[in-house]
Structures are given as structure tokens and as C-alpha cells.
Amino acid sequence: MTIPCDQRWELVDLIAKRTVSKGTYRQTLGDVLGELTVKPLTGIPIALGVLYAFWSVFSSFAGALVTDGFMVKLFDNYWLPWLQNVWPDPNSILYFLFVGDPLANNCFEAFGMLTSGLFVAIGVVLPAVFIFYLMMTILEDSGYLPRLATLMDTVLHRIGLHGYAIIPMILGLGCNVPAVTATRNLETKKQRFIMMTLLAIFIPCGAQLGVMLDVIPDTIGWVMLYLILGFAIFGYILSKVIPGSNPEILIDIPQYRWPMWDNVIKKLWNRTKGFFLNAVPFVLAGVLLVNVLYLTGVIQALADLLAPLFVTWFGVPKETVGPLVAAFLRKDLAVAQLSTIAMTPYQMITSVVLISIYFPCVATFVVMLREGWRELLAAIAALAVVVFAYGGLIHAIGILLGVA
């Protein structure tokens, strides 16, 4: 059955009369605030303020309150001494694997699965991931995140991405695993590859940030600066080298609104739970495997093999090779291991940057493999070039500044 054109218009009029209400539009305060947060002149200072708040709350809660305030004391004063007392035979292999160094007086330096592994997972990563996802969810549900995406669109187009790439980037600061999955939101293969590669190389995860905050609080700013510079430089190079398109997108910007706390709690629970199910087994298994590799001499052999490259090209002590090799399993633990090695502050900055840009951790590796083995191989090839070139560049900058 077909409806004649006149009748169709009558029907449209009827529906419009019943559903559309007319009035005078008056711009509200919320509308203007929304516009001001998108315009670059006012939006960029506001974005700087919001990111300041994000980082400040993150470090105060995860660093000062939970980890330093309670977890360090709980693990170092109660858990570690108890475990060292009850575990039989400190010279046994099992003691080395699960408790670690019998003379250690803190969980960071013990390197056992039940000492360092549990401390990193529960004492460092849990508070960091919890507060990170809470802040992220509030930004998302208040309507600020789409505005940040719009604001960043022009900048990100210069490295072959568009504004919504900000979401995997921010997620990556929590954990690279959901961030790699979030790259599916990007339009083209080129964009997905660039984002995945940059995530794997230049975005440190929440666990790593938490440990860095604890181990190198004075130099973390320099490490982040090198990572941001590397992100921009290699992003630009990749966008020029990788074939493919970078289309414009339309971003739907919702009104600002107060987040609904039911939703915030649900999202926070799901994300924290998801992270724990994915990452915690890797933390514990990672520590165990690193200890096995140390015990069997594999890491020592690799360290001897790679030492000339690390000492002459990257300018870091020979002893850092072990943690750098182990970083494949857990980057956060590798940073903790670095803290026990004597070196200059600049060597520490170089080593931590190298750990960050070095091979992605096993969990990220597995998720990247799920996205396609060709992409993974290409990302690893890009990564090898970046580590070699950027590591050498940082050493050269240090030589020029007279600090390396």
C-alpha cells in the first residue's frame, strides 16, 4: 500500500504537532561553558587544569595515602617478616622463587612471587588502577571526554590519528590491555596500527606509573617529558611512513551533566575487576618466571650478550640489562629492580625510559596478537627501531648536556 504525497505530508504535520514543542532558545550557562571548553584558546588551559587535577588526585591517593601510607607498612612490617619466619629453609629453590632474598627488609627488594609480586599487585597496582578508573569514569560521564577529543583533534591529526584516539591514550595510562582493545574505535587500519604501536611504546601503564612514583619521584617528570616527545616525534614519522587514510570524523558532544553514581560504581567495578582478572595473574606469574630465568642463568647470559650495546649505545650500567630483559614480563617490577642498582640520576632516567619504550608486557602482547599477528610483527619491528634510535638519542642528549 502506498500513501499519496499529500497524505504523507499531512501525517508528518500531525506527528510534528503532537511531538514537537516550540519555544524561544536561550543559551544557558552550561551551553557557554561547554563551548569554552572546546575552543582552543580557553579549552587548552582548562584541559591543562583538568589533567593537573587528574594526576594530582592519582598521586595523592595511590602514592601518599594507600601505597606509602598503609601498604608499605603492612607488607614490610608484617607480611614479609611473617613469611620469612614461617617459610622453611631460606636456601631452597622454592624460598628463592616465592619469598625471594632472605635478607631483604622490604617487599620491593625481595623479588619473590609472594613478596614483590603480591606487593606490586595489591599494594601498588590496585590503588593506582582504582583511582585512575574512578577519575576516568567521572570525566567520561560528565561529558568532558568528548570535548577533550574535539580539542585534541587538530593535534592528533598531525600524527595520523583523530580526536577519539585520546580515549585509548588515556585508557593506556591505566592499562594497555583495554587500551589496545579500544583502538577498534578508530576508523582505518593505519590509525589502528599507529595507535597500537604508540600505546605499546610510549604510554606507561598505571602499574608502571605507580612504581615510578614510588621509586623515582624526583625524576618522573623528565621520564614523562621524554615519553611525550617520543610519542610526538615517532607518531609524526609513522603517520608519514604508513600508507592509508586519516578521515575526518563527526563527534557528538553531549551536554555537561553530573555523573550518575550508580553508573560510576558499576563502571568502576567492571573495569577494576577486568583489569585484575587480566593483569594480576601476569604479575604473579611474571615474577615467578623472572625468578626461574634468573635461577637457570638465562637472564645472566642475555645480560652478558647485550651488555656492550647497553653500556656503549644507551649509556646505562651493565647491571640494568637483567631488569630490562625481565621487563618483557612485568615493566613495573623491572622499574622496582632498577631502584636497587647504583647509577647516576640521568642513567636512571634513561633506564626507566628504555623500560617504558621497550617490548610491551606479556598481557599487552597477547591482546595485540588477538588484533592480528601481522600488525603485531609490524609493531615489534617499529618498536625495535624506536628503542635503538631513541635510546641512543637520549644518551646523546645526556652527553651534550654533560650529564651522561
Added chain:
Amino acid sequence: MKEQISLTTIYVALLGSVALAFGIADILVWAGVLNSIEIGILTIGGDDFFRWAWGGLVLTFGGILMLSGAQNIYQLQQFSKAFLGAVMVWIIAFTDIFATVCENIPAGEETPAFFNSLYGFFSGFLPPYTPAVLLLPFTFLLAYGVYTWNSDESKRDLPDE
């Protein structure tokens, strides 16, 4: 009415100027151009890049936004700018207060107790204070402006002079 409007403009402009001066002072002290400042209950000082350089920059932008919104403040666009300037001051002030709360809940390394005493907790809030914390109560006028904005439609788009 005319005098009242001018007073608001002057108040916000003054507040913006002070925030701008404090923000610049934060950055200069961090950069080592000025020595750390401690006058009465005010303290500016520290080599922490994040808190004093980045935080100082945010405070500076807050001051600039308040200054640019001070003129014709009863216009929606202008008021919104000034309000965002106040929000920037709130960000620094509330994160400073939050940091103090987080640092003072645990007992500290030297004692086996986990929680700080009530006296120890509150003594963490004694002066001196950072510039943003001192500016905080003075910026609440702009929050009150937001509260009254919707209920007082007649003020909208009213020219300053």
C-alpha cells in the same frame, strides 16, 4: 545598580590579578628566579615541577580567565569565563587540600600505628597555606553567581555600564 555592577567587576578583576600574580610567583620560585616566599600564612616554594610549575601555570590561566571575564560580567559569555577562572583556582586549591588529607590520614613511617591521631591529622592543616587555598574563599562569590544565575533571569545580558 550601576555602582553594584562596577563593584563586581572590580572584585573579579582584583581577584584575577592576585591569582595571576600568585601563579607567576609559583613558576618563578620553582624556576629558581625567586627564593621561596613565606609571608604570614602564605607560602610559595618548592622544586616539584608538577605542583609549582604546572600548578602555577593553571593558576596563571585562572587569573587570566577571571581578568578577561571581569568586564561586562553580567553578560553570560563574560561571566562564564570568570567562572572558569574560579574553577581553575578551585582545582589547585582542592587538590592541595586533598593532598594534605591523604598525607595526614596515615600515621607516618616512624610509628608502628597505621592511622594518625586526631590531633596529628588536624595539625596538618595549620598554616602556612598555598596561594590557591588562600584564594579559595574569595572565589566562592562566583559559585554564588552560578547559583543565582538561573533564578535571576533578568540579570542576563545586562550591560555593565
